[in-house]
Amino acid sequence: MQASLPETVLQFGSGRFLRAFADLFIHEANEAGQNIGRVVIVQSTGGGERASHLERQGGGYHVAIRGYQEGQVIDRVVKVQSVSRALVAQTQWHEILQLACSPQLQFILSNTTENGYHTDPNEDLNRTPPESFPAKLLAVLLARYEAKQAPLTIIPCELIEGNANILKTKVLELAQKRKAPPQALAWIEECAWLHTLVDRIVSGTPKEHPLLTIDPMLIVAEPFAFFALQSHPKAEPFAVHPAIVRCPDVLPYFLRKVRILNAAHTALLIKAKPRGFEIVRDAVNDPELGAWLERLLMEEIVPTLQGRVDQPELFARQTLDRFRNPFLDHKFADIYLHHASKVQIRLVSTAQEYRSRFGTEPTLLNEVLELNRTLGL
Numbered sequence: 001m002q003a004s005l006p007e008t009v010l011q012f013g014s015g016r017f018l019r020a021f022a023d024l025f026i027h028e029a030n031e032a033g034q035n036i037g038r039v040v041i042v043q044s045t046g047g048g049e050r051a052s053h054l055e056r057q058g059g060g061y062h063v064a065i066r067g068y069q070e071g072q073v074i075d076r077v078v079k080v081q082s083v084s085r086a087l088v089a090q091t092q093w094h095e096i097l098q099l100a101c102s103p104q105l106q107f108i109l110s111n112t113t114e115n116g117y118h119t120d121p122n123e124d125l126n127r128t129p130p131e132s133f134p135a136k137l138l139a140v141l142l143a144r145y146e147a148k149q150a151p152l153t154i155i156p157c158e159l160i161e162g163n164a165n166i167l168k169t170k171v172l173e174l175a176q177k178r179k180a181p182p183q184a185l186a187w188i189e190e191c192a193w194l195h196t197l198v199d200r201i202v203s204g205t206p207k208e209h210p211l212l213t214i215d216p217m218l219i220v221a222e223p224f225a226f227f228a229l230q231s232h233p234k235a236e237p238f239a240v241h242p243a244i245v246r247c248p249d250v251l252p253y254f255l256r257k258v259r260i261l262n263a264a265h266t267a268l269l270i271k272a273k274p275r276g277f278e279i280v281r282d283a284v285n286d287p288e289l290g291a292w293l294e295r296l297l298m299e300e301i302v303p304t305l306q307g308r309v310d311q312p313e314l315f316a317r318q319t320l321d322r323f324r325n326p327f328l329d330h331k332f333a334d335i336y337l338h339h340a341s342k343v344q345i346r347l348v349s350t351a352q353e354y355r356s357r358f359g360t361e362p363t364l365l366n367e368v369l370e371l372n373r374t375l376g377l
Helices: 022-031 049-056 089-100 133-146 163-177 182-190 251-275 280-285 287-305 312-323 339-358 363-375
Strands: 007-012 038-043 061-069 072-080 083-088 107-110 153-156 196-199 202-204 219-221 226-230 244-247
Touching: 007 022, 007 089, 007 133, 022 038, 022 072, 038 049, 038 089, 049 083, 061 312, 083 089, 089 133, 107 133, 133 163, 133 182, 153 163, 163 182, 196 251, 251 280, 251 287, 251 312, 251 339, 251 363, 280 287, 280 312, 287 312, 287 339, 287 363, 339 363
Parallel strands: 007 038, 007 107, 038 083, 061 219, 107 153, 226 244
Antiparallel strands: 061 072, 196 226, 202 219
16 A cells, blocks of 8 residues: 555645656556655645645545557546645645655655746745745755755756756755855765656646546646656665666757657648648648658658667657647647747757768758748748
């Protein structure tokens, strides 16, 4: 029974993503007998509604896994039971610091969005609780250091390249500003800060589902999930799971995601625009556009990545499956945000590398880049 496992994970982030990602993986690992432990979720923003719902449900909630995978429609439900309780930072900060000092605690997880590492230069670091996530994390780590407990394994899941180093640097800067003793800074350095790449579309609460009558925390996620987690000699063992890859360097997985998944989104947007498509699924299911996108991926994008990233062709085929998800209305309007910079990073760079690597022109990339110029996107 998972209810008997100790609380080993302190998680900053009560939103949908981690609950359908890391918390689900921990649940499945526990069910397989790995006994990773249970998760205490901290809601850092808002009025505590999500934490209240989780508390009323004993920490349990359902994840509906819906999508298209390997030629089949997937629609199944998992009841996640790895969460023991949920705390609200604004009103239960003392309980959070108590958990920070627990000898059974091993991990800190976070997902605070790309802006979560921002700190105000004038922030009061002695406020209870501190305002920013890095300041909250510093307070937790200093409490644990002062309690003479072992360093932790810190797993930031924000989709930021170099997330662990960026977060550690920010925390150490705040520690110096707070005039923490040198021994405390050394202890913070002793923690295992793991770089990550996270990849799963979590689309939120469905409009209609039989479970909504008993579980307002029900969320929907696609079948695909990928978690690149840096290996580290000081890290505590984490869940062994089909979605988790341990590796010394996660950067190649960032490259693979940007150049295949994200590039396919941007290229398809450009080609679909004159045809009036608004949803990714509808465009990729169009026989002409779907065939064109597959050629672009397999003939020009994947070849530039061969030998540089892990299984680029398989990832490209998984990407096409993800685009066909019948349960997800992914709008091109959302993909269009910051379009000009995305074109440079996702398409222009690949076209340049293709020319350099093969000594010939990438016909399909040139075609879509010229169309982008013609349309004035």
